[in-house]
Amino acid sequence: MRIEVRPGRVRDLPAILEIYNHYVERSPATFEVSPVHPSDRTGWVQEHTAGGRYRLWVAVEREGEGLVGWATTSPFRPRAAYATTVESSVYCRAGREGQGIGFRLYSALLASVQDEDIERVVAAITLPNPASVRLHRRFGFRRAGTLHRVGRKFDRFWDVAYYERPLRPPEPQVPAA
Numbered sequence: 001m002r003i004e005v006r007p008g009r010v011r012d013l014p015a016i017l018e019i020y021n022h023y024v025e026r027s028p029a030t031f032e033v034s035p036v037h038p039s040d041r042t043g044w045v046q047e048h049t050a051g052g053r054y055r056l057w058v059a060v061e062r063e064g065e066g067l068v069g070w071a072t073t074s075p076f077r078p079r080a081a082y083a084t085t086v087e088s089s090v091y092c093r094a095g096r097e098g099q100g101i102g103f104r105l106y107s108a109l110l111a112s113v114q115d116e117d118i119e120r121v122v123a124a125i126t127l128p129n130p131a132s133v134r135l136h137r138r139f140g141f142r143r144a145g146t147l148h149r150v151g152r153k154f155d156r157f158w159d160v161a162y163y164e165r166p167l168r169p170p171e172p173q174v175p176a177a
């Protein structure tokens with residue numbers, strides 16, 4: 001099936017949240033614990049569709065399940081000096097993992113912000129999540145550290161690994177002859 005990756009639009013929000021709420025209800029990948037309604041995210045989707053540092057990309061399968069994944073850059077922390085750091089996130093529709101959708105979304109997302117005033121991209125990964133770790137490593141993210149037992153969901157505590165990369169990773173060095 002052909003999958004198109006394009007910038008997200010306000011009207012994609014219900015499908016984005018359908019994908020996300022699966023993980024809200026069944027997975028520690030997000031620490032949100034209650035399903036999110038489109039009316040809760042109106043400001044969020046506007047912030048992510050106006051250009052600038054915060055972007056939203058979606059993967060759409062025209063003949064199949066419609067929206068099959070999405071990825072964002074978002075504010076890392078609210079204090080002003082953190083503005084040059086963004087946090088990236090990516091979610092595939094349940095059952096559509098491992099098909100290259102995350103890779104395509106991250107390729108488009110990171111390319112789209114290359115000219116923005118961003119120094120660092122950070123990703124927070126609840127452990128274990130081998131697919132997410134592999135995807136981030138593939139894009140040059142390196143583990144900065146792990147926070148232990150910082151979230152409680154499904155009656156247990158979870159560790160979160162922080163991954164980081166410069167917006168523009170250095171070119172691989174060619175060893176001197």
Ligand SMILES: CC(C)(COP(=O)(O)OP(=O)(O)OC[C@H]1O[C@@H](n2cnc3c(N)ncnc32)[C@H](O)[C@@H]1OP(=O)(O)O)[C@@H](O)C(=O)NCCC(=O)NCCS
Nearest residue numbers: 029090091092097098099100101102103130131132134135
């Ligand atoms: C994490 C996620 C976004 C990755 O996207 P994806 O489309 O499944 O990943 P891709 O098919 O593009 O593969 C990316 C890399 O991960 C690897 N990978 C995919 N699934 C894997 C798995 N279950 N275990 C180990 N590696 C895996 C692929 O081999 C590939 O690595 P390579 O390029 O070195 O070969 C997706 O699995 C997902 O939505 N998971 C549930 C939600 C989630 O955890 N989101 C991330 C929150 S931090």
